[in-house]
Amino acid sequence: SEVxxxxxxxxxxxxxxxxxVADAAVTYTVKNKAPLDDAYLGADKKSMEAxxxxxxITLRTDDxxxxxxxxxxxxxxxxxxxxxxxEGLAPYVFQDDTYPAPASNIEVFPEEDHFTTGQKxxxxxxxxxxxxxxxxxxxxxxxxxxxKRGEWEVIQNxxxxxxxxxxxxxxxxxxxxxxxxxx
Numbered sequence: 001s002e003v004x005x006x007x008x009x010x011x012x013x014x015x016x017x018x019x020x021v022a023d024a025a026v027t028y029t030v031k032n033k034a035p036l037d038d039a040y041l042g043a044d045k046k047s048m049e050a051x052x053x054x055x056x057i058t059l060r061t062d063d064x065x066x067x068x069x070x071x072x073x074x075x076x077x078x079x080x081x082x083x084x085x086x087e088g089l090a091p092y093v094f095q096d097d098t099y100p101a102p103a104s105n106i107e108v109f110p111e112e113d114h115f116t117t118g119q120k121x122x123x124x125x126x127x128x129x130x131x132x133x134x135x136x137x138x139x140x141x142x143x144x145x146x147x148k149r150g151e152w153e154v155i156q157n158x159x160x161x162x163x164x165x166x167x168x169x170x171x172x173x174x175x176x177x178x179x180x181x182x183x
Contacts, residue, residue: 020065029056031081036074101129134166147181
């Protein structure tokens with residue numbers, strides 16, 4: 001599951017001979033600790049648009065023994081923990097590991113955009129998702145292009161993975177031919 005997404009968690013209660021248990025209370029409790037404590041619950045889909053909500057909610061089963069709660073995962077990557085306590089039964093702990101959303105921002109250092117002929121430049125990239133989470137172990141291909149006679153050609157390229165902090169570093173040597181435009 002991706003961070004900051006909404007899902008519904010459904011409980012079905014059955015008694016003896018698999019008869020649905022109607023009108024039974026089921027308490028859902030988010031047990032996330034900081035920094036994942038922005039996760040919350042809602043009784044319906046509309047309540048999930050608020051951006052915040054209760055950490056605990058009690059709902060009752062319908063005539064078919066079913067009840068559903070909406071659950072908004074944390075914005076931060078990690079394990080969301082939901083405790084489900086049906087009336088008169090042992091609690092059930094549900095753990096939902098989340099992953100970053102797709103990459104939406106790449107910070108590049110150094111910020112300069114002009115270098116001298118033959119200069120070695122250590123580029124550092126930090127990859128983030130739309131929530132500001134770093135994206136570890138992401139395969140990235142980096143290519144330096146040079147403009148030769150009006151056409152862009154690959155001068156150097158590397159395939160590399162981001163580290164656990166969403167960072168990768170690689171040194172490039174600027175072309176030795178003067179006044180060549182690169183990107």
